[in-house]
Amino acid sequence: MNVHTISSTDILTRDKYKMMFFERFELASKRIVNQLWQNDYLSSPARDEAVALLSPPLEFKIWIERLLLVLGAVFVTASVMLFFAFNWAHIPPFVKMGGILGLIGVLAGVNWLLLGRGKKFAADLVLMVAGFMVGVFMAVFGQIYQTGADSYTLFLTWAILIFPWVVMARFAALWVMWLVVCNLAMGFWWDLEVLDTLFSPKSIINFLSLFHLIIYIAMLTAMKMGEDWLNKKWIKLLLATGVFLPITAYILIVFVDMRGSDFDTNFWVSATLFGLVYLYQKLIRKSLPEYSVGFFCLTLIVIFGVVFGILELINNDFGSILLSGGLVIGLFYGAYRYYQHATRDFEDEIL
Numbered sequence: 182m183n184v185h186t187i188s189s190t191d192i193l194t195r196d197k198y199k200m201m202f203f204e205r206f207e208l209a210s211k212r213i214v215n216q217l218w219q220n221d222y223l224s225s226p227a228r229d230e231a232v233a234l235l236s237p238p239l240e241f242k243i244w245i246e247r248l249l250l251v252l253g254a255v256f257v258t259a260s261v262m263l264f265f266a267f268n269w270a271h272i273p274p275f276v277k278m279g280g281i282l283g284l285i286g287v288l289a290g291v292n293w294l295l296l297g298r299g300k301k302f303a304a305d306l307v308l309m310v311a312g313f314m315v316g317v318f319m320a321v322f323g324q325i326y327q328t329g330a331d332s333y334t335l336f337l338t339w340a341i342l343i344f345p346w347v348v349m350a351r352f353a354a355l356w357v358m359w360l361v362v363c364n365l366a367m368g369f370w371w372d373l374e375v376l377d378t379l380f381s382p383k384s385i386i387n388f389l390s391l392f393h394l395i396i397y398i399a400m401l402t403a404m405k406m407g408e409d410w411l412n413k414k415w416i417k418l419l420l421a422t423g424v425f426l427p428i429t430a431y432i433l434i435v436f437v438d439m440r441g442s443d444f445d446t447n448f449w450v451s452a453t454l455f456g457l458v459y460l461y462q463k464l465i466r467k468s469l470p471e472y473s474v475g476f477f478c479l480t481l482i483v484i485f486g487v488v489f490g491i492l493e494l495i496n497n498d499f500g501s502i503l504l505s506g507g508l509v510i511g512l513f514y515g516a517y518r519y520y521q522h523a524t525r526d527f528e529d530e531i532l
Contacts, residue, residue, distance in 0.1 A: 336365045
């Protein structure tokens, strides 16, 4: 009498199909996944994906740890600022500056120790706090010596001082902080109106977009050189927003004012810059996050232009509102259909 022996291969094959077809995902386990991987039923990437899906408690633990680290960094930073603000009149100038410089040195040392122990996220977070403290030091320095320097010099010096840390740390959050400081420096510098003889006040729009475009080009160059830490969708969305949104806001303001004098050289430079970047994203780069921002901004420009044109040409309030509403619905639907068609062969996803 032949007795059929159930081999381990049969069990693994059965478990494999259970994982594929059982409706209740909790029937799978890490043990089964590892058995499938050890017996060549799963490739290494598939095994890693399956283990990641089966490990929500571990992922939640990591998320909680990082959240607590971030909150701790925020509270430490806030406590230092509040301490100096509350006791400002009672602290000698040397202690003010020396205390902040000493804290920056301690934070830099802690960063070095954490990196040596392989705690990259905690080390980067400490370095980010140190970078913020550099800005606090610049503010304290300006308050003590009353140099009369313009506000933009504080932010510009701050950005220059922490730039080496930004490059070496390869930490996206620190990079974003540096980008914000640069934007503030540019805004305060433009408020001085030192270039009024060459540019109109509205030209700050072009400078902001051009600045973010330069950063975007630098990001693409760094990615080609192997800097994968920059290859994040939210970073692409952030820079694309910095390029497209200022120009979009300026064009919409021109449409609302509807004055012929607003269609000056600055307007056409803005429109040309917008068009060139948009066509590059659509025809060459074909990256969905960046193109999506540009397409959304272009849709807003077209819809606002059509609506305000109708409101200016048609005196009948009810008729113009009714026609505008119908056109907005039609344009949104057409934009949606075109977006689906235009992005079929694009790389990546929006988020």
